[in-house]
Amino acid sequence: MITLSFLKLLEDNGFGVIDTNLFFQKLTLDKKGLYIADVGDPISKGTRKSQSFELLARGNSDVDGYKLLNEVLDFLSESYSTVCELPAVPPISLQTYSNVLIRPTASITNVGLDANNRIIYSITGQIIYKKSL
Amino acid sequence: MAVKSTLSKWATQQSTVTDRIEDVMTGVILTRATMLAPVLTGALVNDGRVEKNPEGGRSVVFGSNSVPYARRRHFENNLHPQTLYYLQRAGESVAKENIKKYVDMSEL
Numbered sequence: 001m002i003t004l005s006f007l008k009l010l011e012d013n014g015f016g017v018i019d020t021n022l023f024f025q026k027l028t029l030d031k032k033g034l035y036i037a038d039v040g041d042p043i044s045k046g047t048r049k050s051q052s053f054e055l056l057a058r059g060n061s062d063v064d065g066y067k068l069l070n071e072v073l074d075f076l077s078e079s080y081s082t083v084c085e086l087p088a089v090p091p092i093s094l095q096t097y098s099n100v101l102i103r104p105t106a107s108i109t110n111v112g113l114d115a116n117n118r119i120i121y122s123i124t125g126q127i128i129y130k131k132s133l
Numbered sequence: 134m135a136v137k138s139t140l141s142k143w144a145t146q147q148s149t150v151t152d153r154i155e156d157v158m159t160g161v162i163l164t165r166a167t168m169l170a171p172v173l174t175g176a177l178v179n180d181g182r183v184e185k186n187p188e189g190g191r192s193v194v195f196g197s198n199s200v201p202y203a204r205r206r207h208f209e210n211n212l213h214p215q216t217l218y219y220l221q222r223a224g225e226s227v228a229k230e231n232i233k234k235y236v237d238m239s240e241l
Binding site: 027028030035037038039040041043044045048049050052054056058105106109110111112113114115117120122124125126128 | 153156157160161164165167168169170171172175178179213215216222223226230231234237238239240241
């Protein structure tokens with residue numbers, strides 16, 4: 001659920017609304033917006049854990065999704081390149097996360113055209129965190 | 134006096150790391166193929182999964198008894214020709230990226 005908290009963080013910072021244009025694991029929806037998916041199993045080391053994710057964007061035009069992901073990357077590098085906290089997502093989850101480091105691992109990738117001729121863009125990254133009690 | 138070799142321990146660690154890298158790469162291929170696949174009823178895009186191969190490694194698979202047309206849709210689609218080779222294109226988008234990205238995502 002750490003990626004859901006990350007999506008909530010994006011919602012709190014004006015990137016959209018969950019289930020309207022921010023989607024958690026719902027890759028099969030053919031809507032415009034940002035989609036987040038867990039990639040691989042979480043990795044544990046001591047009290048810290050790591051979850052890899054992929055953030056995909058489908059926009060109104062060919063450059064729309066790219067711009068959106070670029071804004072997310074700017075936001076992460078400006079505000080979250082150091083340790084931070086991720087919020088709870090009530091009523092789904094009251095779990096918060098502390099000592100969080102959100103680390104995008106590459107630049108924006110053009111994945112290809114979808115069924116409606118819109119370009120899908122993607123960034124991948126890693127969230128390193130510790131669960132708060 | 135003896136010198137102890139830790140090569141087998143190192144080999145085990147490397148095997149675990151390789152397994153994680155494969156886990157992440159197939160996960161990314163699956164998410165991308167799901168976004169690129171044609172959507173009509175939603176059955177095809179909901180059918181994608183990662184399977185562990187008995188001989189080792191993992192495969193990203195679309196198609197089952199409930200979605201027997203997955204293979205055909207990969208090679209033939211008159212309604213949405215831009216979705217052809219959705220799984221192949223997803224795999225290629227990962228293959229053309231730097232492997233270091235996936236190594237970084239697999240380490241803590």
